[in-house]
Amino acid sequence: MYRICSTLLLTSCLVACGGQSNEEKLSSAQQKLIDAPSESIILAKNVLAEQPDNIEARLLLAQAELRIGSFASARKNFDDVYAVAKSQSALEGMLITATLLEEFNSALELLDQTHGPLTDQAAAFAINAALNLDRAEKADKLASTLSDLNSSYAALGLAFNAVAQNDVQRAQRLASQAIALDKNNADAHLLNAMLTERQGNFPAAYDAYESYRLLRPRDNRSLVLLTRSALLSNNLEKAEKYASEILGVYKTHPLANYAKAVFHYQNQQLEQVSEYSQYVVNDPRLGESARVLSAAASFRLGNYESALQSLQPLVGKLSRNEAGNNLLLALAAKLKDTALLEKMTQQVFQSSEKLSDEEILSATSVKFATSGETELSGQFLKELALSNPSSAYTHLSQGILAKLENNQSSALDSLERAYQADSENPQIAVLYIQSLLQAKQFDKADEVIKGATLSSPAFKSNLRMLSAIGKGSNAEARQLGLEALKHNNANPLSITLLVNASESQADIEQAKKALQGKEDLLTMLVGQLILQNKFELGASQILNENTFSPEHSAGLVSYLSQQEMHKELVGFVDGQAVLLKLPEQQKGEYLHALVATGEVDRFETTALRLIGSEPVSGSAFKMLERYYKGSGDSEKLTNLFAGVPEASYSLQQKETLVLSALQNKNINEAQRLLSLIDGEAHPDAVTGLQGAIAASSGDYKAAASHYIQAYRLNPTTRYAVNSIDSLLKSSQPRAAINLAKSHVEANPSDDTVKMMLATLVTGTEPESAMSLYASVDQSLMARNPVSLNNYAYLLANKGELEQARVYIEQALKLAPDNANIMDTKSMIDELSAKQG
Numbered sequence: 001m002y003r004i005c006s007t008l009l010l011t012s013c014l015v016a017c018g019g020q021s022n023e024e025k026l027s028s029a030q031q032k033l034i035d036a037p038s039e040s041i042i043l044a045k046n047v048l049a050e051q052p053d054n055i056e057a058r059l060l061l062a063q064a065e066l067r068i069g070s071f072a073s074a075r076k077n078f079d080d081v082y083a084v085a086k087s088q089s090a091l092e093g094m095l096i097t098a099t100l101l102e103e104f105n106s107a108l109e110l111l112d113q114t115h116g117p118l119t120d121q122a123a124a125f126a127i128n129a130a131l132n133l134d135r136a137e138k139a140d141k142l143a144s145t146l147s148d149l150n151s152s153y154a155a156l157g158l159a160f161n162a163v164a165q166n167d168v169q170r171a172q173r174l175a176s177q178a179i180a181l182d183k184n185n186a187d188a189h190l191l192n193a194m195l196t197e198r199q200g201n202f203p204a205a206y207d208a209y210e211s212y213r214l215l216r217p218r219d220n221r222s223l224v225l226l227t228r229s230a231l232l233s234n235n236l237e238k239a240e241k242y243a244s245e246i247l248g249v250y251k252t253h254p255l256a257n258y259a260k261a262v263f264h265y266q267n268q269q270l271e272q273v274s275e276y277s278q279y280v281v282n283d284p285r286l287g288e289s290a291r292v293l294s295a296a297a298s299f300r301l302g303n304y305e306s307a308l309q310s311l312q313p314l315v316g317k318l319s320r321n322e323a324g325n326n327l328l329l330a331l332a333a334k335l336k337d338t339a340l341l342e343k344m345t346q347q348v349f350q351s352s353e354k355l356s357d358e359e360i361l362s363a364t365s366v367k368f369a370t371s372g373e374t375e376l377s378g379q380f381l382k383e384l385a386l387s388n389p390s391s392a393y394t395h396l397s398q399g400i401l402a403k404l405e406n407n408q409s410s411a412l413d414s415l416e417r418a419y420q421a422d423s424e425n426p427q428i429a430v431l432y433i434q435s436l437l438q439a440k441q442f443d444k445a446d447e448v449i450k451g452a453t454l455s456s457p458a459f460k461s462n463l464r465m466l467s468a469i470g471k472g473s474n475a476e477a478r479q480l481g482l483e484a485l486k487h488n489n490a491n492p493l494s495i496t497l498l499v500n501a502s503e504s505q506a507d508i509e510q511a512k513k514a515l516q517g518k519e520d521l522l523t524m525l526v527g528q529l530i531l532q533n534k535f536e537l538g539a540s541q542i543l544n545e546n547t548f549s550p551e552h553s554a555g556l557v558s559y560l561s562q563q564e565m566h567k568e569l570v571g572f573v574d575g576q577a578v579l580l581k582l583p584e585q586q587k588g589e590y591l592h593a594l595v596a597t598g599e600v601d602r603f604e605t606t607a608l609r610l611i612g613s614e615p616v617s618g619s620a621f622k623m624l625e626r627y628y629k630g631s632g633d634s635e636k637l638t639n640l641f642a643g644v645p646e647a648s649y650s651l652q653q654k655e656t657l658v659l660s661a662l663q664n665k666n667i668n669e670a671q672r673l674l675s676l677i678d679g680e681a682h683p684d685a686v687t688g689l690q691g692a693i694a695a696s697s698g699d700y701k702a703a704a705s706h707y708i709q710a711y712r713l714n715p716t717t718r719y720a721v722n723s724i725d726s727l728l729k730s731s732q733p734r735a736a737i738n739l740a741k742s743h744v745e746a747n748p749s750d751d752t753v754k755m756m757l758a759t760l761v762t763g764t765e766p767e768s769a770m771s772l773y774a775s776v777d778q779s780l781m782a783r784n785p786v787s788l789n790n791y792a793y794l795l796a797n798k799g800e801l802e803q804a805r806v807y808i809e810q811a812l813k814l815a816p817d818n819a820n821i822m823d824t825k826s827m828i829d830e831l832s833a834k835q836g
Contacts, residue, residue, distance in 0.1 A: 022047045022054070029060050033067065034184055040064035055085050062093055067186070069219025071100045088114060092122035099125040104132045120146055124157030124187070131164040137680060139164060144683055146712055152182035155746075158712065159191055171195055174715065177746030186215035193225070202233035220249070227259050236263045254283040261293055273297035281310075288314060292324040299327060304334050315340070392422035399431065412439055424453050433463055442471045458484060458491050465497040477501035485514035485521075492524055499528040508538040523552040530559040535568070543572050550581035557586040566593035579606075588619030595627075603627070611640075625656065634660040651682055658689050662696040670696070684713035691722060700730035708739070715743065720753050724760075736760060744772075751776040755787050762790045770794045785814040789821045796828045801835065804828050 020028070029043035044061035047054055062077035078093035091114055098107040107129035118126065123142050130139040143161045146154040159174035172195045178188035193208030206229040213222040223242050230239035236259075243259035250256070261276040273294055280290035291310050298307035308331045314324060332340040388394060399414035415432040422428055429452035436445035445467045454460045461484040468477035481498030495511075502508055508529070515522045522542065529539040548556065553576055560569035570593050573579050579590060587610060594603035604627070610620035621640070628637040637660045641653070649657070654677050661670035670693055679686040691706030704726035711719035720743045727736035740757035744750065758772035773781065773791040781787045788811035795804035805828055811821045 022051060022057075026056055026060060029057075029064070033060065033064055037064040037067040041068070053084075055081055059087070059089060059093075062090075065218075066093065066097060067215070069186075069216030069222070071097050071219070075101065088116060092119060095122055095129075096125045099129045102132075104129040108133065108135070108138075117145065120151040120153035120157060124153045124160060127157045127160045131160060136164060140680060140683060143713065144709075152178040152185045152188060154712065155181060156185065156188050156191065158715075159188075163191075163195070168195060168198060170714070172199075173746060177715070177742075180745050181742075184215060186212055189215060193229070197229060197232065202229060203235075205229050206233045206235060206238070220246075224253075224255060227255055231259055231262065236266055239263060252279045254280045254286050258286045258290055261290060265293055265297055270297040270301050288324070292327060295327055296323070299331065304331055307331055308335065390421060392418045392425060392428060395421060396428055396431070399435070403435075408435065408438060411435055419448070423451070426452075426454055429454060437463075437466055437470055440470060442467045457487070458494060462491070462493050462497065465494065465501070469497065469501055474501040474503060478507055482510055482514060485511060495521060495524045496528050499525065499532050499534060502534065502537060505538045512538065512542055519546075519548060519552055522546060523548065523555055526556060527559045530563055530565065533563070535565065540568065544575060548576060548578075550578055553578045554582050554586045557582065557589055561589040561593065564596075566596040569593040570597060570599070580610075584619045588623060591620060591623050625653065629656055629660075632663070634663040638664070646676055649676065651677065651685060655685060655689060659692060662692055665696075667693060667696060684710045684719070687713065688719055688722065691726065695726060695729075700726050704730050704732065711739075715746070717750055717752050720750075721756065724753070724756055733760070751780050755781065755784060759786060759790055762794065766794055766797070770798070782810060783814070785811045785818060785821060788814070789818070789824050792828065793824045796824070796831055801828060801832050805832075
């Protein structure tokens with residue numbers, strides 16, 4: 001079929017090419033290079049057949065081969081062009097193909113031979129090559145040269161750099177932006193697939209790899225990537241399909257053979273598993289899994305000696321391979337290998353105690369079931385039932401398997417039979433009682449609890465409390481809980497259940513008396529009162545009447561903070577006089593509670609007092625820094641940092657101080673503070689702050705240039721907003737709109753920039769503006785009178801007057817004196833009057 005299709009394609013092209021001059025063929029090849037590179041190859045080869053020395057045709061051929069993934073052939077043709085013409089295009093092509101062929105040293109040597117600025121595509125691959133050689137400084141320098149904001153390969157180059165910095169989210173965002181800018185950018189699709197796979201979204205990664213394969217059909221790496229991705233996403237039919245293609249070229253390829261083995265195992269074609277796994281068993285990455293798979297197939301075929309032979313090299317080395325260990329245990333039991341059985345029993349069950357054959361069969365059945373091997377599990381359960389159908393372990397295994405399958409009725413029946421066969425077994429008793437409670441058979445559960453042999457009195461007490469609560473008998477549950485407290489049988493669960501059953505202060509008062517002198521349990525009691533929203537039952541009295549250690553105080557502060565009980569938190573810490581002894585996190589929670597209760601002055605004085613004993617990174621310092629920054633008090637912010645060694649400032653603090661200096665109109669100080677930031681390590685921060693300094697000086701054109709460069713380095717909302725604002729102030733509205741559109745396309749959930757874009761296009765693209773306004777978080781728009789006014793105006797023009805009135809009323813509440821908003825309100829009133 002493939003040969004027929006190729007012949008038809010060639011025939012159609014020859015017909016189309018008939019009568020064309022070589023110049024026309026090259027022009028046509030150039031036009032098809034992006035969307036139909038295979039046709040460009042045929043056209044270029046036709047020209048070269050007549051004119052072997054045609055440099056333009058050979059360069060086009062190399063570029064088309066690069067696009068479809070014929071990297072080695074492309075590299076040779078680029079070399080041939082450069083040998084004759086010494087062109088920058090050929091040199092860049094050589095650099096790109098060297099990188100794709102993983103010849104990274106060669107790529108950087110070629111980079112040194114380039115002259116003049118690189119194209120964004122070449123720069124992106126140079127960055128990739130540098131990063132693969134751990135040349136981070138060189139990669140950063142190359143990234144700073146990437147130009148056109150709307151260039152797909154510029155976004156890709158920055159994405160490569162983000163990967164090296166382990167900023168996966170930013171890298172994914174940039175890769176998506178690169179695809180949005182050029183859907184035919186195969187390299188962006190490949191990076192996007194790899195990043196998606198890295199985040200564990202295997203089905204989406206598989207789709208992304210398929211997109212790459214469509215664009216680069218000649219890159220055989222894509223077959224390997226698709227095979228691996230299909231295996232990870234459990235798409236075994238696709239994995240087998242691509243594995244077959246690989247094996248047509250490379251019979252011993254480990255991943256392809258492993259995929260075939262997995263496919264045949266899952267499809268019950270067990271005899272064929274070893275045929276493929278034999279090529280994988282010595283592979284350093286897949287060998288262990290292949291041995292286990294082959295052994296499992298042999299085991300299911302009854303070839304136990306063969307299975308053990310497959311796993312023998314792994315005995316003692318399968319610490320993390322649960323399936324392999326389970327299989328070795330099963331083989332030891334089957335083959336009556338006493339030494340191996342003892343070793344594997346200890347390894348699998350973490351116990352040196354000798355287990356009976358029944359215990360091993362039962363436990364192995366459950367082990368296989370929990371690891372997804374239901375057929376092997378059933379095999380052991382069947383054997384167990386044949387050896388002793390009335391055994392407690394047979395019924396226990398059946399009950400556990402039924403629980404795993406969420407068949408609670410069957411589980412209860414099996415566990416009841418297990419308990420009847422061995423009522424002295426604590427494990428069976430507990431599972432049976434839990435099933436009775438789940439089935440709401442409380443009286444039966446009480447009967448079993450009373451006679452069961454359980455591990456501890458506290459455990460028995462907890463089960464009885466669970467039963468009482470299930471019956472709705474809180475009084476019985478409370479009595480049981482109090483008895484547990486009096487007899488020192490209390491534990492966290494019993495206290496949780498006691499609080500759950502408590503209905504009055506008197507109930508908690510009894511518990512409090514029973515726990516006098518037991519600070520850890522008393523702390524648990526208060527914690528549960530807080531978490532279960534029963535604070536009013538006496539928690540405040542316990543907090544006021546007792547002194548808690550700093551450790552327990554910290555726990556209580558976190559409980560109170562978690563439930564946003566800010567007033568109670570402040571009162572507790574003040575009453576215990578424990579603030580200075582609390583860990584950093586709880587000090588921060590106390591300061592936050594002061595702000596939440598409106599004690600702002602006290603927050604400030606307390607935070608300043610704490611800073612005296614804290615480093616610059618302390619929670620008090622950070623909170624006070626955020627408070628001064630948020631309130632716009634640049635003088636206090638500057639004073640806060642006075643005396644703190646500048647070397648200890650974090651990047652964020654340095655940025656804050658630069659902006660604070662600009663707010664105070666102290667440009668020289670801002671520039672001095674800017675010099676403290678390492679430009680090589682944080683190029684986006686330095687460039688962004690240069691934009692802030694230029695804007696503060698009134699040079700908005702320079703500010704826009706800096707902000708855009710910072711945005712290219714790190715396309716965040718902040719840099720996008722600053723770039724758009726500066727472009728508008730420097731009379732570049734079209735550039736501002738283009739940047740906003742590009743950002744929203746790459747970041748469709750960024751409501752801040754979406755609102756800016758909607759405002760910018762309200763007059764020229766009303767439908768787009770309406771769509772943008774409708775899609776943003778309405779709580780965000782509710783704080784922006786300009787957006788509310790614009791949306792109301794657009795709605796009114798479409799005749800949606802009732803909805804328009806809702807938005808204009810919100811706008812008026814925020815800005816009652818705004819002339820534009822009042823004009824829109826008048827327009828809506830007039831239109832409503834005409835309709836009425």
